[in-house]
Amino acid sequence: MMQIIIEFAYTGSLSVTVNNVQELLLAADQFNVMDIVRACCDFLGEQLSPENCIGIWQFTFCSCFELQSKAYQFILDHFEEVVSSVEFQGLTVRELTDILERDNLNARKESTVCEAILHWIAHRPEERRGHLLVLLSKVRLALMSQDHLWTTVMSSELVKSNAECFQMVKEILETKDRLTSPALVMRDSVARPRLPNAILLAIGGWRRGDPTNGIEAYDIRADLWINLTNSQERPRAYHSTAFLDGYVYCVGGFDGVEHFSSVHRLDLSTHTWQEVAPMHFRRCYLCITVLNGCIYAMGGYNGHVRLRTAECYRPDTNQWTIIPPMHEHRSDASCTTINNKIYICGGFDGIECLETCEYYSPETNQWTVIAPMNSQRSGVAIVAYADRIFAVGGFDGSARLRSAEAYDPRTNTWYEVPSMLTARSHFGIEVIDKLLFVVGGFNGFSTLRKVEYYNVVTDEWSAACHMEISRSALSCCVVHGLPNMAEYTWCREARPLL
Known part of the structure; x- marks a missing residue:
């Protein structure tokens, strides 16, 4: 990596590849070679996909703020594809909570968000089942149909075994029909539609x-x-x-x-x-x-x-x-x-x-x-x-x-x-x-x-x-x-x- 940095200093030329970008970015950031940092960030930004966006977001740091923001926005925009990736299972509960509570999370159906939580918990059930309440509270449950709430949420063994979660979903089922006007809907955290990513x-x-x-x-x-x-x-x-x-x-x-x-x-x-x-x-x-x-x-x-x-x-x-x-x-x-x-x-x-x-x-x-x-x-x-x-x-x-x-x-x-x-x-x-x-x-x-x-x-x-x-x-x-x-x-x- 040092050889690449020194050659760049003399020649102004640089070859960023999939094999060297991670180490090169770390080395260039350590020595504050910002032209190389920008080149590596641009390269990673072009490589973003549902399979690697979480890893790029977690890997980047303060000098790569623009790339970090771009990767995070990619996660929000492509959430429905990201939940199927291996990296999704590695999110911490704090990271997942932050993603789920965003108004600009792009999910056409709120049931997708709910299923993503159950999928994440099922990866390490003993360690993660205790986070169900805080995660489920970030789902706009009132946007789901009554049939879906019964068949997907209330019938889940994870929800049925958690009294607080079960009661929360039951209350939403009983009150969702009272949200009749846009003004009421927009003020209710479980009923407010998320922002679209296109208009x-x-x-x-x-x-x-x-x-x-x-x-x-x-x-x-x-x-x-x-x-x-x-x-x-x-x-x-x-x-x-x-x-x-x-x-x-x-x-x-x-x-x-x-x-x-x-x-x-x-x-x-x-x-x-x-x-x-x-x-x-x-x-x-x-x-x-x-x-x-x-x-x-x-x-x-x-x-x-x-x-x-x-x-x-x-x-x-x-x-x-x-x-x-x-x-x-x-x-x-x-x-x-x-x-x-x-x-x-x-x-x-x-x-x-x-x-x-x-x-x-x-x-x-x-x-x-x-x-x-x-x-x-x-x-x-x-x-x-x-x-x-x-x-x-x-x-x-x-x-x-x-x-x-x-x-x-x-x-x-x-x-x-x-x-x-x-x-x-x-x-x-x-x-x-x-x-x-x-x-x-x-x-x-x-x-x-x-x-x-x-x-x-x-x-x-x-x-x-x-x-x-x-x-x-x-x-x-x-x-x-x-x-x-x-x-x-x-x-x-x-x-x-x-």
Whole structure:
């Protein structure tokens, strides 16, 4: 290790490997060679996985505070995978307690947290069973269903043999139905939902004959929407949004008078808008997606004709570049990315609603036609989900649709999947927490507040909390990894109301 340090002092070159990083980090820290410390920390940060994150967190020290924080956040974000690792069994009761009580522990189901405790105790039952009460008190037990509380918790031999634990769970079972309002839920430590690690944003749209600048954030853990409307941004509809590197980009659209080529981006850490380079073409009814750190914009309507042009934006150069045009003129289409390709489906060519689909490959810089959908769909929404592409809703030329279908890229075939609860076109679609959400839209008579989601595991659609603002022609995106994520969620007990 000393030889490596001395060679680095003379040459400025360094080779950090899996085999030497731990010893090298210790030696560099001992001699205060901070360039090597940073190199080792960067290397370990890139190697984080559910299998090693606890070890890296426990191994790092004060000079590696940034890595230690990153490893700890990785544990919280990937808790469901971490509990299956060998390192999880080595946590001390204090470390496990600290993890379990965090609001930002990412657990889709609280039963996962409860099962993790029982799993940890079962590893050394005689030594650890005495910690059951303090650990179980950190579980949001009131979030679990009564059936799950009975079958998973009350039936556990560990709980039944501990009178205090049994009584605590029994009291929660008897009182959980009284927690009827969000205000009561958020103040109760056993009922307060944990913070999500991703937020669904619904931006802009068309409401009561006019565009809106309304922004709402969906807190999936609380199943509640928060109004975050920012007066700095002008109203727009029939636009498209994307999340990239901590910014939400709002691209194109229409305000009732002007068709936009402009692009505005929202800095989610400061809540401020900034205008960046405009597109080469005015586009409303367009669709955009992100691939390899770039934003791609396709099709749309410029106020005169439907477009088949497409272009690519690089944030590092703040420039748009024209890419080859699509095979079809398309407005009101939808797009997504999967397998390093951009797929676009459906839309309107100025004469008829389309069922045609194609994809763009940045590697070959060309568009390729694929199998058409089973239905014509204008105002459709598509999204990559569960290794497939789902096309949902839209307008077929005569009616708004409830139907949905999925495309398998391996076989180049479409097949039917269960229909939505509500027919709609021009709505938002996103995947969050392994669920496919559809938001707002137009049902042929009025704009919608309704939100629902599809679970590919159960193959069912379910209703979610309605938005506050009824609207169509909105755009949705999912944001994550924000240092101020709590500002975009429903107020928990520890912080004031927005």
